[in-house]
Amino acid sequence: MSQLFSPLQIKDVTLKNRIAVSPMCQYSSEDGFANDWHLVHLGSRAVGGTALVFTEAAAVSPEGRISPHDLGIWKDEHIPFLKHITSFIRKQGAVPGIQLAHAGRKASVSVPWEGNKALFDESGWQTFGPSALPFSESYTLPKEMDKSEINKVIHDFQLAAQRALKAGFKVIELHAAHGYLIHEFLSPLSNQRTDEYGGSFENRVRFLLEIIASIKKVWPETLPLFLRISSTDWKEGGWSPAESVQLASLVKTKGIDLIDCSSGGNVYDAKIPIAPLYQTGFAELVKKEAGILTGAVGMITTSQEANNIIGTGKADLVLMAREFLRDPYFPLRAAHELTEDVKWPIQYERAKRR
Ligand SMILES: Cc1cc2nc3c(=O)[nH]c(=O)nc-3n(C[C@H](O)[C@H](O)[C@H](O)COP(=O)(O)O)c2cc1C
Known part of the structure; x- marks a missing residue:
């Protein structure tokens, strides 16, 4: 059997193969609600044979949205439609996962097809960050969070996790990557605090550890909790692969089951060597050094690449984003290419290549 189609059990959840749909913002919500588009x-993608389907970043509060049209999970009214979606995903034999997020200083911008522009008018809102440092000159100035604002966000993550459970999600991924709020606390480039949340590694990871602890109080022991990190800021003086390994070793003891190793996003002028599989080395490093399950993501587009990553033990899971926008049935195609006999949706059986 090809390694890509071997199952993976994490706690009480069994993934039927090693392919996950990586979180992808759809900017198609009103007031945070999921709808028919979602x-x-x-x-x-669940019909297409993937094992794990992640929602896009779901904001834990309205001000934690990137744009006014982000998906949200900050109120109970969001639950029923999300539940409708998780129930459909599960009926296809896939596992529904949700990414919980707060956009921090990168919040309050227009949707990509309107230019990702900071919203300085009444359609925008006050953004928050560890320090009063804007992402770039064209972004709004974030308010440096005080202790009560920090505690509120930690509580918002907890309430969001509770709602995610009620909505039928089986995996939560905490978004601590791409320059959003948690990553902003982790990186010395965006965190210049002088209190217990800034300075040393121990201080910069405190906010994340407090969020994890608050989620663990409501998220069952039997269900997986993933963490997406930016493994490097790709910038001198920023968050580094060595710190990623240190963080992974630490959160492994705090209830994180898998590290999803992405990179970048915290500074606008980083030089990122984008190429096929360019982030897979981070998943390999973290897996080997910290001894924790990892997910590889970034420019993985073919069945051979995905199968090699799993087969050579570089990562335990492959997360794919844009290839899934080109082909929602990528796993069914990959199975054929790797001569794996996987179950097709009964309605589509007649199209299965034999
Ligand atoms: C349309 C789109 C939306 C995205 N939204 C998110 C998101 O909500 N959360 C996140 O962590 N990454 C997001 N990403 C990044 C992807 O999850 C992924 O890490 C990145 O695209 C690299 O993988 P790929 O080369 O397979 O596309 C997004 C990417 C795309 C293309």
Whole structure:
């Protein structure tokens, strides 16, 4: 059997193969609500044979959204439609996962097809960060969070996790990457605090550890909790692969089951050597050095690449984003290419290549 199609059990959840749909913002919500777009978008990828379907970043509070049209999970009214989606995903034999996020200083911008522009008018809002440092000159100035604002966000993550459970999600991924709020606390480039949340490694990771602890109080022991990190800021003086390994070793003891190793996003002028599999080395490093399950992501586009990553033990899971926008049925195609006989949706059986 090809390694890509071997199952992976994490706690009480069994993934039927090693392919996950990476979180992808759809900027298609009003007031944070999921709708038919999300059902069809996520549902198609479940039909396409992937093991784990992550929602896009779901904001834990309205001000934690990147744009006014982000998905949200900050109120109970968001639960029923999300539940409709998770139930459909599960009926396809896939596992529904949700990414919980707060956009921090990168919040309050227009949707990509309107230019990702900072919203300085009444459609925008006050952004928050560890320090009063804007992402770039064209972004709004974040408010440096005080202790009560820090505690509120920690509580918002806890409430969001509770709602995610009620909505039927089986995996939570905490978004601590791409320059959003948690990453902003981790990196010395965006965190210049002088209190217990800034300075040393121990201080910069405190906010994340407090969020993990608050989620663990409500998220069952039997269900996986993933952490997405930016393994490096790709900038001198920033968050580094060595710190990623140190963090992974630490959170492994705090209830994180898998590190999803992405990179970048915290500074606008980073030089990122984008190429096929360019982040896979981080998943390999963290897996080997910290002894924790990892996910590889970034420019993985073919069945051979994905199968090699798993087969050579570089990562335990492959997360794919843009290839899934080109082909929602990527896993069914990959199975054929790797001569794996996987179950197709009964409705599509007649199209299965033999
Ligand atoms: C349309 C789109 C939306 C994205 N939204 C998110 C998101 O909500 N959360 C996140 O962590 N990454 C997000 N990403 C990044 C992807 O999850 C992934 O890490 C990145 O695209 C690299 O993988 P790929 O080369 O397979 O596309 C997004 C990417 C795309 C293309």
